[in-house]
Amino acid sequence: MGDSQQVDLFLDQLVDGAPFKDDRALMEHPWFSLTKQPRKTPFEYNRGGVEIRIEPGAKGMASIWDKDLLMYIGSIINDKIERGEPVPEDRKIKFSAHDFLKATRRQTSKRGYDLFLDCLERLDGTRIRTNVASAKERTRKGFGWIESYTIHERKTKAGKTVMAAVEVTLNEWMFKAIVIDRRVLTISPRYFDLSKGMERRLYELARKHCGQQRSWLIGIPSLKEKCGSDREERKFRADLKKIIADANIPDYALRLDKAENFDSPFKSRSPKEWMLEVRPLRPRYDELPAADDDNAGNEQQLLANAKTVSARPKKLHIEAVERARGRYPGWDIELIEREWMRYTEERGQVLKNPEAAFFAFADKWVENRSVDA
Structure with a gap:
């Protein structure tokens, strides 16, 4: 057995068939940049008593694509819980970079590994301050998405240096949300095929809000705020229309229309206000x-x-x-x-x-x- 195979025996990974999970609080509020261009300016969100402030690091603010790593680590921890296995009290997960890239449908070329390193640096450098509760405690906390990371390298027979494993320490806020609060939802594997940040954000909101109802209706100003978008409303609507026409979002159908055209007791007070309706494609x-x-x-x-x-x-x-x-x-x-x-x-x-x-x-x-x- 080669060295790499021996190392793999001690690495954490998602067991075949184990679903990806996402944290409900991360799906509910805007925590991540929706563009691949590095965002260097702080972001603030205040809505319904929820306060969030995101401060970018040297490589910029963590993006919604960087969030894939948090879901991957959280899913491993959740799978351990459901299988009755102990979870690491030190919050450290050691895994194969190749396994993460493959599981989230990313390229496994040198470019893919370079982008993965940038992802780690953004998650490590981004600082979050929020009053969103974790483990039933509502406190004002400041933290990074990950507390630390270590890349373990090895030499191949050809003398090339490669990533043998990556060890990440998850922040305590997220760890408690998964282990104690158990506030996770299963997401579709097709989520990782979505190429637009807005598509990913809309899927998150749809998955979070359509679980116990036949449809979800939201005004565009509120939706824009929940997406963390600073686009002009008319341009934001144009983006929505394009996404609806492409119909790439798995499991949900989207409809953009004036409030007066929706038959819902929760429609906007203003009949001319634009609203988005989300409906599951499958019955409850x-x-x-x-x-x-x-x-x-x-x-x-x-x-x-x-x-x-x-x-x-x-x-x-x-x-x-x-x-x-x-x-x-x-x-x-x-x-x-x-x-x-x-x-x-x-x-x-x-x-x-x-x-x-x-x-x-x-x-x-x-x-x-x-x-x-």
Whole structure:
């Protein structure tokens, strides 16, 4: 076994199928720059009693792409908790840089490693002052996103110096939020494919606010503030229109319109004010038929219990898709879902228990194919 393989045995990493998690407070408020151009000016946010001040370091303010590392580390810690493993009391996570770059869909070339080093320096240099609570304590704290980092290097047989491992000490504020408050939400892996900072920020807000409601409606001035944007409102709306037209944001549909055109008790008092509506593309748990555990895993019985209708079968809800990703690591879940919907539609049936039927179908699908097929 080579040296690098021996080192890997002692590195933390996300177990196959473990979902990425994000901190609810980081999703709710604007903490990061939305541009890849270094922001060197401080940022302040005051809304609803929440106070945030961000002071950039020498390399600029940490960006929403730099935040990927915080999610990666937080997801490793969360996975340890859910698997019943001890979490490091010193808040240190030691991992492979290559694993982080691959997991967040970044390039693994020399350029990728150079950008990763810049990311570490921005997270280390950015200073945050806030009164947002952590571990049920509301205090005014000042901290950096990471307290420290160490890069462990080794020489290859060719004499080239490479990153063998990276050790990061997470700040106490975030560590307590994950370990004590457990304020985390699962995010879609497709989040890491989003190339625009505004797209990423809109996904965060959608994921945070649409969990317990069928839609989320917000006025553009308030949305602009929650995004931390200093764009003129008309330009901000133009950015939104382009994002809506591109339709890249996973799991959610966006609509920009005047308040008077929305049918909602929470609409703006001004009928001419522009507003954004966000709706999940998948039904919530309470919009689906109740599951029947006795039928789970028995596809023929599920088909026999189905009622024939002319409607196309509905997509699975988000939580079921995330569970499928954990159950079938490496598989294209959306492909399996499409095949299952086609299979069901061809028979003109919608099942009473669609989730159990999907997993029964998927079990047979993966059993008869290879993951690379």
